[in-house]
């Protein structure tokens with residue numbers, strides 16, 4: 383099958399590398415607004431073509447992978463589904479709640495599969511957490527703790543267009559929380575601080591976060607985030623039940639240091655980047671997309687899932703700014719009112 387990749391930046395280049403090694407992928411066409419980037423990416427793959435976005439659509443691919451900036455996701459997804467082409471799009475689905483709602487409605491008007499790039503759904507640890515929880519192997523879920531910490535901050539130009547820490551980064555936690563537990567979030571209380579570069583505060587963003595979420599069944603969840611985690615790239619999820627617990631990300635490379643005498647766990651080199659931590663998950667999600675294009679499986683993460691994760695990110699952003707607990711019902715209701723306007 384023939385695949386187009388739109389956007390040959392950080393994640394796009396990784397997807398080019400992954401896609402070309404997958405069974406079922408016979409040809410690639412790479413398009414980027416910056417034609418030199420598209421050409422350079424195509425040069426890494428034998429026989430890959432490159433060109434403009436219009437030429438990519440005219441090439442009549444079987445599937446499209448969108449790895450362009452968030453600001454153009456909405457228009458590219460709509461163009462792809464209107465052309466009847468199965469689409470994979472990086473998270474988040476769109477820049478705002480209003481445009482996300484519009485894209486979801488447009489996608490659902492067409493019988494064209496769309497998969498959103500929440501790769502944690504394809505990470506072996508999260509897959510096992512979901513399975514063991516559903517099987518009741520550690521009793522009834524009562525508490526969870528999640529962490530997503532970057533070792534170094536993103537560049538200054540990325541922050542103002544990122545949507546902020548909750549929509550850009552913690553949206554991964556919100557999506558995987560729903561997927562692992564099968565629960566919805568009822569309420570959020572979020573706080574954050576500015577301890578790093580001034581460009582975070584200048585954009586109304588934060589670089590450290592702490593959040594409390596309550597799920598519909600009463601399970602309590604704490605979440606921490608940082609753009610300055612000197613120890614390494616730290617992504618974990620701890621689940622505590624009435625008969626035991628499970629932890630995702632507790633491996634030899636987790637960036638933790640024990641103070642206990644004689645304990646040398648973890649002994650590996652700490653994870654340094656999201657690319658290395660999730661290499662296998664990125665491969666699995668694109669392998670799954672190939673089967674979606676083939677018509678063998680449905681998309682594991684749909685635009686509606688992306689909308690649900692964004693509702694939680696909106697609630698967290700509002701909670702932080704207004705210093706109060708925000709019910710998800712409030713965010714859903716105001717989104718519906720805005721969409722009617």
Ligand SMILES: NC(=O)c1ccc[n+]([C@@H]2O[C@H](COP(=O)([O-])OP(=O)(O)OC[C@H]3O[C@@H](n4cnc5c(N)ncnc54)[C@H](O)[C@@H]3O)[C@@H](O)[C@H]2O)c1
Pocket residue numbers: 388389390391392393394413414415416419435449450451452454472473474499500501656
């Ligand atoms: N799932 C993940 O873990 C993950 C990780 C990083 C980034 N992302 C997401 O991937 C997207 C891209 O992020 P990035 O860090 O690779 O950005 P980037 O800035 O490194 O790359 C974006 C590329 O898209 C090109 N581009 C701009 N407009 C375009 C258009 N209309 N059509 C085609 N190409 C266009 C740019 O020239 C650039 O080469 C963002 O939405 C981001 O949220 C997801």
